Amino acid sequence: MTSSFSNLSLAEPLARAVAEMGYETMTPIQEQAIPVVLAGQDVMGAAQTGTGKTAAFSLPLLQRMLKHENSSTSPARHPVRALVLLPTRELADQVAQQVKLYAKHTQLRSAVVFGGIDMKPQTLELKKGVEVLVATPGRLLDHIEAKNAVLNQVEYVVLDEADRMLDIGFLPDLQRILSFLPKQRTTLLFSATFSPEIKRLAGSYLQNPVTIEVARPNETASTVEQHFYSVSDDDKRRALKQILKQRGLKQAFVFVNSKLGCARLARSLEREGLNTTALHGDKSQDERLKALAAFKAGEVDLLVATDVAARGLDIKDVPAVFNFDIPFNAEDYVHRIGRTGRAGASGLAVSFASGGNDVRLVADIEKLIKKKIELEPIEFEEDRPRGRINDGRRHWRDEGEAGDARDVLDQPRERSEARPVRSGRPHRAPATPRDPFFEQPYETPEREAAPAWEAAAKTTPSRGISSNIKSKRKVPALFKTAAQPN
Ligand code: AMP
Numbered sequence: 001m002t003s004s005f006s007n008l009s010l011a012e013p014l015a016r017a018v019a020e021m022g023y024e025t026m027t028p029i030q031e032q033a034i035p036v037v038l039a040g041q042d043v044m045g046a047a048q049t050g051t052g053k054t055a056a057f058s059l060p061l062l063q064r065m066l067k068h069e070n071s072s073t074s075p076a077r078h079p080v081r082a083l084v085l086l087p088t089r090e091l092a093d094q095v096a097q098q099v100k101l102y103a104k105h106t107q108l109r110s111a112v113v114f115g116g117i118d119m120k121p122q123t124l125e126l127k128k129g130v131e132v133l134v135a136t137p138g139r140l141l142d143h144i145e146a147k148n149a150v151l152n153q154v155e156y157v158v159l160d161e162a163d164r165m166l167d168i169g170f171l172p173d174l175q176r177i178l179s180f181l182p183k184q185r186t187t188l189l190f191s192a193t194f195s196p197e198i199k200r201l202a203g204s205y206l207q208n209p210v211t212i213e214v215a216r217p218n219e220t221a222s223t224v225e226q227h228f229y230s231v232s233d234d235d236k237r238r239a240l241k242q243i244l245k246q247r248g249l250k251q252a253f254v255f256v257n258s259k260l261g262c263a264r265l266a267r268s269l270e271r272e273g274l275n276t277t278a279l280h281g282d283k284s285q286d287e288r289l290k291a292l293a294a295f296k297a298g299e300v301d302l303l304v305a306t307d308v309a310a311r312g313l314d315i316k317d318v319p320a321v322f323n324f325d326i327p328f329n330a331e332d333y334v335h336r337i338g339r340t341g342r343a344g345a346s347g348l349a350v351s352f353a354s355g356g357n358d359v360r361l362v363a364d365i366e367k368l369i370k371k372k373i374e375l376e377p378i379e380f381e382e383d384r385p386r387g388r389i390n391d392g393r394r395h396w397r398d399e400g401e402a403g404d405a406r407d408v409l410d411q412p413r414e415r416s417e418a419r420p421v422r423s424g425r426p427h428r429a430p431a432t433p434r435d436p437f438f439e440q441p442y443e444t445p446e447r448e449a450a451p452a453w454e455a456a457a458k459t460t461p462s463r464g465i466s467s468n469i470k471s472k473r474k475v476p477a478l479f480k481t482a483a484q485p486n
Contacts, residue, residue, distance in 0.1 A: 089115065
């Protein structure tokens with residue numbers, strides 16, 4: 001049962017912002033958490049990004065702070081009243097953007113501080129006074145030490161993605177930050193799991209919390225059309241391009257299993273004229289935020305990403321998700337394809353299985369999503385000019401693509417990015433479609449006739465825009481958080 005926001009008696013400026021966001025009904029976490037937070041109780045919530053939890057804590061928090069709203073220019077009239085702590089800069093940035101949108105018709109001020117960038121602009125903003133401060137723990141402590149942030153009037157604190165904060169080793173920082181807050185406050189803790197460490201944290205800092213659990217969906221949305229193609233590593237890029245073209249897709253997310261594979265694939269797609277950006281752990285903070293913003297603004301067509309780099313990022317309602325590599329962990333499959341087919345929109349999820357461990361990994365996915373998966377052969381629109389490599393011209397397949405694929409699948413695991421490859425008995429590689437070329441004897445190419453790939457190359461500029469992918473489109477409707485007030 002989902003209910004409408006109108007049942008909540010939200011203050012008019014907040015209700016208006018919610019309506020402008022296009023939300024009609026509450027998500028389960030919102031339905032359960034908002035009334036509890038409005039009543040001033042502590043919450044221990046098991047919910048992940050993508051469940052609507054940011055609005056679940058932000059809306060009631062803003063509603064309760066409206067009594068402090070004022071238009072004074074004096075910083076003293078705008079002390080920090082609510083603190084939201086998150087483990088990563090991307091998440092902090094995203095949550096801060098959402099808070100700004102929900103608060104846009106109020107006079108409440110919000111700001112975000114995270115590390116990796118200059119402290120000065122953040123300091124200036126803090127000095128002017130903000131009611132809602134979104135932060136990562138390390139940078140917040142820097143600001144506390146520099147006396148830019150004073151937390152003795154905080155009434156609400158949200159520990160978001162608490163399990164990840166503990167994983168990263170933020171516990172001492174969190175303990176220090178919490179020691180600066182008044183004892184009398186409302187504390188909300190969100191975590192994907194309630195591990196013993198999380199329960200200990202909650203035991204120390206929450207008072208009689210109401211526990212709310214929203215299960216992570218292991219079932220994939222019925223609005224997502226899922227295909228698994230049996231494609232050799234060499235043919236994956238070609239398959240990707242063909243499906244983009246056949247389906248008239250404007251944007252897609254392409255998942256790979258390693259940082260190295262990610263950078264290489266993005267580079268080679270870019271070389272082929274597809275407007276592509278890579279998102280992986282080795283990118284600087286600034287590069288990652290820019291990549292994300294460019295994709296959301298429709299300036300980038302393909303975002304190639306590793307699971308770790310993409311986890312928790314608010315990129316969704318993408319028309320299609322490609323699993324260029326089958327994820328090592330079946331849960332990541334659900335996570336990856338959850339970025340398409342949201343809110344009743346139809347989405348497409350295409351996975352390329354190339355043999356090796358993939359058959360086993362696909363079987364794991366089948367078990368998890370409880371759906372039978374058929375491995376389909378892929379039929380290419382035209383045959384490749386395989387016999388022409390002696391003519392001195394380079395086909396895109398000659399640019400080390402097989403090497404790319406090997407790097408992705410056979411490289412030793414990279415720290416923090418790749419998941420363990422399960423060992424197991426050898427198995428048969430899935431059947432790949434037969435190429436009639438190998439049935440024929442080699443013939444010297446007719447020099448007069450232009451090779452098919454050359455004709456294709458004419459329609460595919462080496463840089464910039466391909467014939468089937470258009471750049472510089474604005475697709476804000478795809479991303480509910482894309483628009484941001486100044
Ligand atoms: P979150 O889990 O907070 O990261 O939110 C995930 C996405 O869902 C964000 O893009 C929100 O804008 C969107 N969202 C949150 N609540 C709702 C709702 N009630 N209806 C539709 N979309 C929502």
